Amino acid sequence: MRAVHEAIRHYAELAWSATAAGRLRPARPGSWVRELLSDAIGERPERVEHVAAQLSQFWAAAGEPWLHPARMAYIPATTSIPALVAEVLAATRNSHVWPSNIAAAQWERATTDQLARMLGLAPGLTWAGGGAGVVLGSATSGVQQALLGALIRTRGLRWRQDGVRGDERVYVTSQTHGSVARTVLAAGLGQQGLRVVVHDPDTGAMSATELAAAVAEDVADGLCPVMVVATVGTTASAAVDDLVALGAICASRGLWLHVDAAWCGAFAVLPEHRNLLAGNAFASSLVVSPHKLLRTGLGCSVLWTRWPDAMAAAMAVDQPYLANGQPGEGVDPRGLQLPTGRPDRALVLGMTLRCLGQAELRRLLRRNLGLAQRIGIWATAQPQLESRTRLGLVLLRVRDGSQATQALLDAVHRDGQVLLSSATIEGQLWIRIAPGG
Known part of the structure; x- marks a missing residue:
């Protein structure tokens, strides 16, 4: 128990000291991990306090958290x-969420439905409305599940028997997260399976007109459109796709619409930003990652789908030794993700949301947006800079061009006050500033 108390105390100290910290501490270069750790696990047990102290050294050497x-x-x-x-x-429960653990499975259902209501999601995406919600480790796992469900909905059980044909197409923009391209490759569709649709140069949003034209062209060429990936808050620029316009096209074509709202979807908790997910009733699946803005810690993403049976059918394998013998419980939660080992991440999600409460979550989200607005106001006042502020992200660039922008970013990192990143948008280098914590 003392070690547990120490861990909580360490987090509290970390949070307070980070708030008052000055320059970022750079990570030690070279073989510092080897210097701290022995070559092998010892035959005799080590004291928890000793290992914890060594971990503190490890984290200190790794730079700021x-x-x-x-x-x-x-x-x-x-x-x-x-x-x-x-x-x-x-960790003390060490539970798997299987049909043989009805309590954990029901907690997961209740928690994902509660979060769906907080976000204003359509009832059809919830367990109560005939859909399903499942807690995954990442949004990448969510798009993997979505693609499998889409292949079943498009090709039927024939796909399970024969696999991909090479004519399947998934529609994205150049702003779409790279996890989608990785998923398409992992599913065996090949690079040709990814079709990049033109986006609006000002907003970064996928063009509905261009999407409709691309789908029509592929159908005319005898190809098989499978899924459209819309994004609510792209990583590069916080661009938001029009779910209503894209959803109408998907509905008319029978396409699976997957909505990647991993980052900015959480802002829909705020009444003034509920419109971010307007049109989510068109979504076949939608993912939000509470570990980004809703304070759950890493490894907590929620995937909702209105077609849980399709997802489950994509990977259904008879495993009677895992059955619980209790019919009528609906879709087995194992069927909504590839791993069969399912840690009880819904416990963390539900406890975090309930202990913080909606009012505190709204305060924290508004604080995040306010920080971005303050940075954006400062950037706008600098005549040598061009800037944009979208939701919780500030983009800025030096008007003299990308080379000057890179020089500015390098100078910021040499100074050590903050760590920033960059993105190339419409051929121009932009500095990204994403205040968080």
Whole structure:
């Protein structure tokens, strides 16, 4: 128990010290991991306190943690005291969420339905409305499941027997997260299976007109459109696709619409940003990652689908030794993801949401948006900079061009005050500033 208390104390100290910290500590170069760790696990047990102390050295050598407020390079990865306590409880239970563990499975159903209502999702995406919600480790797993379900919906059980034919097509933009391309490759569709649709140069959103034309062209060429991936908050620029316009095209063509709202979907908790997910009733599947903005800690993404039977059919394998002998419980949650080992991540999600409450979550989300707005106002006042602020992201570039922008980013990193990242948009280099924590 003392080690558990130490872990919680360490988090509290980390959070407070990070808030007051100055420059980022750079990671030690070279073989510092080898210097801290022995070559082999010893025959005799080590004291928990000793290993924990060594881990503290390890983290210190690794530089500042993701919690540090000056880490604004990527996307927020937030946590909280309730999430940490929930991790301990989940570890003590060490539960698999199978049909043989009805309590954990029902908790997962209830929790994902509760979050869906907070986000304003259509009833058809929830367990109560005939759909399903499942807690996964990442949004990447969500798009993997979506593609498998889409292949079943498009090709039927024939796909299970014969596999892909090579004529399947998935529609994205150049702003779509790279996990979609990885998924298409992993599914055996090949690079040709990914069709990049033109996006609006100003908003970054997928053009509905161009999507309709691309699908029509592929159908005329005898190809098989399978899935469209829309994004609510692209990583590069926080662009938001029009779910209503894209959804109408998908509905008319019988296409699976997967909505990647992993990052910015959480802002729909705010009434003033509920419109971000307008049109989600068209979605065949939708993913939001609470570990980005809703304080659950890493490894918590939620996938909802209105076609759970299609997802389950894609990977259904008879395993009677895992059955619980209790009919009528609906889709086995194992059928909605590839791994059969399913840790109880819904416990962490549900406890975090309940302990923080909706009012506190709204406050934290508005704080995130407010930080971005303040940085954006500062950037707008700099005559040598061009800037854009979208949701929780600020983009800026030096008006003299990409070379000057890169020089500015290099100078920022040499100074060590903050860690930022960059993105190439419409051929121009932009600096990304994503305040989080």
